[in-house]
Amino acid sequence: MNITANEVAVQLIVISPNNAGQRLDNFLFTALKGVPKSRIYRIIRKGEVRVNKGRIKPEYKLAEGDQVRIPPVRVAQRDTPIIPSQSFQDSLEASILYEDDLLLVINKPSGLAVHGGSGISLGLIEALRATRSDKSYLELVHRIDRDTSGCLVVAKKRSALRFLQDEMRARRILKVYYALASGRWPRGRRRIDAPLLASEQKSGEKIVRVDSEGKSSVTVFSVVQRFDNATLMEATLETGRTHQIRVHAQYVGCSLAGDVKYGSDDYNDDARRLGLGRMFLHALKIQFFSPCGKKILIEAPIPPELSRYLQKLDH
Template sequence: MNENNAAVQFITVSADEAGQRIDNFLRTRLKGVPKSMIYRIVRKGEVRVNKKRVKPEYKLLDGDELRIPPVRQSAPDQAAVSPLLDKVAALADAVLYEDDHLLILNKPSGTAVHGGSGLSFGVIEGLRALRPDARFLELVHRLDRDTSGVLLVAKKRSALRLLHEQLRMKGMQKDYLALVAGEWPSQTKSVSAPLLKNILASGERIVRVGNDGKPSETRFKVEERFVHATLVKASPVTGRTHQIRVHAQYAGHPIAFDDRYGDAQFDQQLKGSGLHRLFLHAAALRFEHPDTGETMRIEAPLDKALRHCLAYLRANDK
């Protein structure tokens, strides 16, 4: 253990930080401190707001004066540091756009958006290591671990609220590229099928089409055809877990190398391409900037593995 915060800290809450629970604020502020310790120092009254004790669910107000006692943070496991530094460096190269309100990444495939569930590293953890002085970094939306592409991160709580409102009002346009099995019919421009999320005993999430599920819609457009496959643009109208993957499977055209909803025979047909990852990429995102109101469209280029797969198909599969 090492004492990273060996002195009492006094913090004035800004307007952008106001509105969040004090336990959540401290978890962000005191990185590496166990959640149990944060609850303990709040409940024992060692954390004070305006010189008074508060409960963990207390919501901070603009101008609140916080007293945070000295706390001990876990020292990093040196054996794990080197590979994590490599991943952080990769995130630095993946930044597509950044200003005072937003940070937008081309998320690599295989990187989770959050650590946890046995994963020590996620995009948010990496960004906090990359931007140690950033007071606020939170995901606006999520991408599956194996999906690459545009990922939007808010750098201010006010930006997060406004962007979440755009998501709720379906004011954000997301376009994905997916390589699917077989010949996608040009007339199938939309798939509407209710989706039901199940959590297995292992903790794995599996989504199925079911009458009791939530209404879900994905729009599809053919981009390029091959003998055994079709490159489609998929634009989700709703935002359910694994939505594009399950809707593609439901339509009879599963996505290449989908380890949950895919088709082994289709994957075998792509063996010569060298691809070993899910061919699903968040290619573009359109939204209104939360500060300026400007309409922004951010595009993320395909990674080397996806580009190589398409080049292989163009050369060998027509």
């Protein structure tokens, strides 16, 4: 898809309740997609961006009713927007496990990135926005890996997004995964408390490893079923670091089946021959209190391809 540069006219935007409480710079990152962050900070610093006709700092938190002036800025735009097929839109709608006025929980399929970028033209959130073009606000509350399936929460109001992300930071949201570990999970290795450090390769690929300089990371594993050369686990997150379950499983010598980044090539080849065409990691359930105080517990059924693979192992 070709990208062209367009210059927009001066914009005067009145802040809605959905955007109230957001930092000015974060608001502009969304409003001016395709514009480098350095350029955005420069137009703020030069006073070209105004709030209620006055100069403002990037960290200013917008209030409902504020008027934001955005100067003409050249932004990268696609020649034609990517529209998901009708069958894909229907499949996405059928994957919604729960929905109310504030949020929805969707059973994300494996292989679908949660958002576009880095060579991915269309992610789940872009497809969802295209499907629900009548909704002015849809934002991811958290993320799961592209190859992971299962429960993903999307906020329909900014107030709900802020509330749920605060709950997540306070570790009041329960997230449980099904993970198939290669080999025999060692007895006694239930709570893995190992700090994780993320680094970026020259290619742009993110790699995570256990490192004393990393961030505190805790996963609680419990055995669901043992097979000859694999162990089905429930993994409960106490923290939510990138690739946390995958790297903690690798750390104890039982990398996840089908994990091409942290797993064993030989083991994955054997699993592929037996019919496993993806990484075996599924966000099974999520439990939290909604902003209105309602306790919500959602469980995503295990995908058929994973169930079939478990049956083959059992036999």
